[in-house]
Amino acid sequence: MDYQNRVGSKFGGGGVAGASEANVDRRERLRKLALETIDLAKDPYILRNHLGSLECRLCLTLHTNEGSYLAHTQGKKHQTNLARRAARDLKDTQLSVAPSGAQVQKRMWLKIGRPGYRVTKVRETIDPADAYGAGGQIQGKEGMLVQIHLPQIKEGQVPRKRFMSAWEQRKEPPNKSFQYLIVAAEPYETIAFRIPAREIEDEHDDVTGWNWSHWDPETKQFSFQFMFKQ
DSSP, X not given: OOOTTSTTXXXXXXXXXXXXXXHHHHHHHHHHHHHHXXXXXXXXXXXXXXXXXXEETTTTEEESSHHHHHHHHTSHHHHHHHHHXXXXXXXHHHHHSOOGGGSOOOOOOOOOOOOXXXXXXXXXXXXXXXXXXXXXXXXXOEEEEEEEEOTTXXXXXXXXXXXEETTTOSSSOOOTTEEEEEEEOTTSOOEEEEEEOOOBOOTTTOSSSOSEEEEETTTTEEEEEEXXXX
16 A cells, blocks of 8 residues: 555655554554464464354454464453453352361261161051051051160260261162161261161151150160151
């Protein structure tokens, strides 16, 4: 393009470039600099589509060649989006990582083996005159009575129990037909009983008194009973 006849220019000097020409020249210099210093193979936001064009996955822009894409990466829009992405990633990292003071410390103690226990199947006793179902069979709830002897339990400790689904445990392949009853008491090893995966009566809502739990600090025996729902 001939700029020599522009106002303020000397003959043969090419003329005074306008704003648009200056922008073109600036982008070309940035493109050449980027081609020399940037490795596109390490850019996580570049994507070559099936048409052979290049896409910026960060800014959602389309470019015909590598030079155009590199010029875009040096522009204000791409740099602003990079800053926003870095700020968002930093915020997500802070939210996902809990403070070190809030982390739960795993309790460690010297285990002395498994406690002695006895498990007995129990069935609800009801009046036969009021409880005959189909086929003339008495329909009563089934349950289990568990008694655990803990003579060397740690002073001040109370045994704890909970029910665990087959997918929570990591000792056996999960089986939907079973669930697990876990009992823990320091310094004994934690023991588990595999029981049928049936719904269990709520211990606090049972008005019949069939569900109960008792710890005797004198005899060091932990006893509890639970019933399955019909």
